[in-house]
Amino acid sequence: MRNQLSTLHKMRIAKIIHNHATRVRAVARRIRKFPNPEATAALAGPKFITRLALVILLLTSGSAVAIGAAAVKPNILLILADDVGWSDVGCYGSEIQTPNLDSLAKAGVKFTQFYNCARCCPSRATLLTGLYPQQAGVGNMTDDQGPARPGYRGTLQPDCVTLAEVLKPAGYGTYMVGKWHLRNQSDVKPTDRGFDEFYGMLGGYNSCWDENPYYTRWPKNRTPRTYTSAKNGRPGTFYSTDAFADYSLDFMAQARSEKKPFFLYLAFNAAHFPLHAPEKDIEKYEQLYFEKGWDVVRAERLAREKNLGLVPPDLALTPRSPVPAKSFAKSSPYAGKENPAWNSLPEDRRRDLARRMAVYAAMVDHMDQAIGRVVNDLKQHGDFDNTLILFLSDNGACWEWDPLGFDGSSGPHNELHTGETLKKMGGPESYLSYGSGWANACNTPWRYYKHFDFEGGTRTPFIVHWPAGMKAENEISAQIGHLIDLMPTLLEVAGASYPAERNGVKIQPMEGRSLVPAFANQPVVRAAPLFFEHDGSRAVRDGRWKLVSLVGDAWELYDMEADPAEMHNLITQLPDQAHTMMAAWNAWAKRCHVDATTNPFGHGGAEAHEPANVSPQIANHPLVIRCDVTTDARSGVVLAQGGREYGYALHLSEGRPVFSVRIARQLFAVKSTKVVSGHFSLEARLEKDGKMKLFVNGTLAATGQASGLIPTQPLDDLTVGEDEKSAVGDYAAPNPLNGKVDNVKITAE
Ligand SMILES: [Ca+2]
Ligand SMILES: [Ca+2]
Numbered sequence: 001m002r003n004q005l006s007t008l009h010k011m012r013i014a015k016i017i018h019n020h021a022t023r024v025r026a027v028a029r030r031i032r033k034f035p036n037p038e039a040t041a042a043l044a045g046p047k048f049i050t051r052l053a054l055v056i057l058l059l060t061s062g063s064a065v066a067i068g069a070a071a072v073k074p075n076i077l078l079i080l081a082d083d084v085g086w087s088d089v090g091c092y093g094s095e096i097q098t099p100n101l102d103s104l105a106k107a108g109v110k111f112t113q114f115y116n117c118a119r120c121c122p123s124r125a126t127l128l129t130g131l132y133p134q135q136a137g138v139g140n141m142t143d144d145q146g147p148a149r150p151g152y153r154g155t156l157q158p159d160c161v162t163l164a165e166v167l168k169p170a171g172y173g174t175y176m177v178g179k180w181h182l183r184n185q186s187d188v189k190p191t192d193r194g195f196d197e198f199y200g201m202l203g204g205y206n207s208c209w210d211e212n213p214y215y216t217r218w219p220k221n222r223t224p225r226t227y228t229s230a231k232n233g234r235p236g237t238f239y240s241t242d243a244f245a246d247y248s249l250d251f252m253a254q255a256r257s258e259k260k261p262f263f264l265y266l267a268f269n270a271a272h273f274p275l276h277a278p279e280k281d282i283e284k285y286e287q288l289y290f291e292k293g294w295d296v297v298r299a300e301r302l303a304r305e306k307n308l309g310l311v312p313p314d315l316a317l318t319p320r321s322p323v324p325a326k327s328f329a330k331s332s333p334y335a336g337k338e339n340p341a342w343n344s345l346p347e348d349r350r351r352d353l354a355r356r357m358a359v360y361a362a363m364v365d366h367m368d369q370a371i372g373r374v375v376n377d378l379k380q381h382g383d384f385d386n387t388l389i390l391f392l393s394d395n396g397a398c399w400e401w402d403p404l405g406f407d408g409s410s411g412p413h414n415e416l417h418t419g420e421t422l423k424k425m426g427g428p429e430s431y432l433s434y435g436s437g438w439a440n441a442c443n444t445p446w447r448y449y450k451h452f453d454f455e456g457g458t459r460t461p462f463i464v465h466w467p468a469g470m471k472a473e474n475e476i477s478a479q480i481g482h483l484i485d486l487m488p489t490l491l492e493v494a495g496a497s498y499p500a501e502r503n504g505v506k507i508q509p510m511e512g513r514s515l516v517p518a519f520a521n522q523p524v525v526r527a528a529p530l531f532f533e534h535d536g537s538r539a540v541r542d543g544r545w546k547l548v549s550l551v552g553d554a555w556e557l558y559d560m561e562a563d564p565a566e567m568h569n570l571i572t573q574l575p576d577q578a579h580t581m582m583a584a585w586n587a588w589a590k591r592c593h594v595d596a597t598t599n600p601f602g603h604g605g606a607e608a609h610e611p612a613n614v615s616p617q618i619a620n621h622p623l624v625i626r627c628d629v630t631t632d633a634r635s636g637v638v639l640a641q642g643g644r645e646y647g648y649a650l651h652l653s654e655g656r657p658v659f660s661v662r663i664a665r666q667l668f669a670v671k672s673t674k675v676v677s678g679h680f681s682l683e684a685r686l687e688k689d690g691k692m693k694l695f696v697n698g699t700l701a702a703t704g705q706a707s708g709l710i711p712t713q714p715l716d717d718l719t720v721g722e723d724e725k726s727a728v729g730d731y732a733a734p735n736p737l738n739g740k741v742d743n744v745k746i747t748a749e
Helices: 021-030 047-051 063-068 099-106 120-129 163-167 240-257 286-308 327-331 347-380 419-424 435-442 483-494 575-591
Strands: 003-005 075-081 109-115 173-179 197-201 215-218 262-267 387-393 459-465 475-482 530-534 537-542 545-549 556-559 623-631 636-642 647-653 656-663 666-671 678-686 691-696 699-705 718-720 739-748
Touching: 075 120, 075 347, 075 483, 099 347, 099 387, 099 459, 120 163, 120 483, 163 173, 163 262, 163 483, 173 240, 197 240, 240 262, 240 347, 286 347, 286 435, 347 387, 347 419, 347 435, 387 483, 475 483, 530 575, 537 575, 545 575, 556 575, 623 636, 623 647, 636 739, 647 678, 656 678, 656 691, 656 699, 666 691, 666 699, 718 739
Parallel strands: 075 262, 075 387, 109 475, 173 197, 173 262
Antiparallel strands: 003 739, 109 459, 197 215, 387 459, 530 537, 537 545, 545 556, 623 678, 623 739, 636 647, 636 718, 647 656, 656 666, 678 691, 691 699
């Protein structure tokens, strides 16, 4: 790949987001008023549910008593999947084999209307704190958007507590395994927020095959397990999902030896990109997806969902979801159009896409195998009955960034794999996503995807299993619930209390309601609607009604009982209902630091990027960076791409040019011996073996050695004359240069 960038401009792309609420209200006043339908109570669900034979044997009458029947505090196993869609688990209609989750559901409860927060970081913040993401300070990703936007600081704020922090004083051993994704520059780790032990990935996503440097053990003085990483394209003994199961068993053993009940937060990175899975699991699915394609898979999943009683029997298959014209997708020929029909694609493309989906399915399948190992361990030690097991996903399936998926790093680059190279997809040398066509299928029957507040983004499978605390037989609950409910639920089952303050700072009150009554098929009474905002998308769910908008778009209103797939917008028919919900959303936004209208970064943060023509794709490429500089300044950034984790920068320090490279947080810098000023040219090279060279006016001025090429596409875009957001080099960002930079040319070979 050759990727050149010769003209540079400022990266900030101002986004003007129109809030149509005012206009809608004006229209509303001109329309004849319809009677305002009675808002239904939280327990009201689709009528078809009542046709199911539900066998619920309470230990005694009333859920509180049922809880009390568990004389010993239950263990709590909270399992979170990553980017797994609503219909990806077998018991939610999938063809993917998940026998372990299916058997938990068979002896437990499946919720059909449970919500997350549409994206990795906000969902994790809410799950752990019981607050809306913006209240916890993580309304977007891990970028710190500054004190003017307190809802978007990128890490948990001082005025909230985590599940681990509340369960620990109640006598629990608190353990986390898996993906954290809740740290910005403050670098807060799980062990800083109440967890006794941690093993996993502090960041958002990376290889499932290479342990180093992406997976770490905290506290630092613990002896980690030893695995071998992939070599020469062949897997070693490390595969993240298996390692997570290993450490889960270790931590459960630790709790037993300390005679404590445990809280284990097991946050898989399956099935987030890069899609990586063992070949034997991929093989189960490759031919199946080639033969069926996403259109047949969508139809079959919907049929199974109807048979399982998860959706109304008359629900029609929605049209294929659109490819949002957003971020990298802006340069895609599919942007703004529906996903293409499977049969419209040529055979080689269908083979490539079938393999992508097979790797994804294999990740889900293998996650289920790992859950099976944990469940078996509980059974072997007699802990299975009194362990409350909860399973859900942090957001809907991921569309990034068009129907063909990407390769190499999150971005617009796609490779059509054919013949023998197909077999390498999913292995250690591959880095791929499966795209919006398959994501659409994984969210069947809902519309849209991860990022969005339509149901495809926010509705999660939710399975609850706890033989000692509730007796349920393949029960389905249509009660509406949300991640905010986990905090009060787990407090209740653990007999723990919500503190008034943490480290002397007053804590915000919980937003959710305990789901314990729902475990006993009793209503959860909810005083307020549920609210959503992410990346400017917005939603309100209030009983049967849902108000929702795409970013910068007008509100739409849906009757979720009659139209759960959000197909028939009632906003003009029911203006009063819409108006009431808009006002509620606005009041919530004001109360909870929610700001959907402006984003100083102009994009969605750590997982999002500006359009493809802005920053070169540099992952694993030798680099040649050239430019002309005119300045009398002694310090400042000439250019930078990336930040504190990965990237490169050319900058001046005490009048001397410096070439800095950052790889997995480690800084490699070479500094010219000569002082420069006035007009001069710079050229920096990062070579295949990690050798660094810096030329000033065509003369070699410094050499050094980095650990290799930059292995991943940096999160921060290329900026000239300063280093936006986090700093690559040994200076405080943005460190602007007072001068002129011309003729920037970056070659990624
Ligand atoms: Ca996710
Ligand atoms: Ca930066």
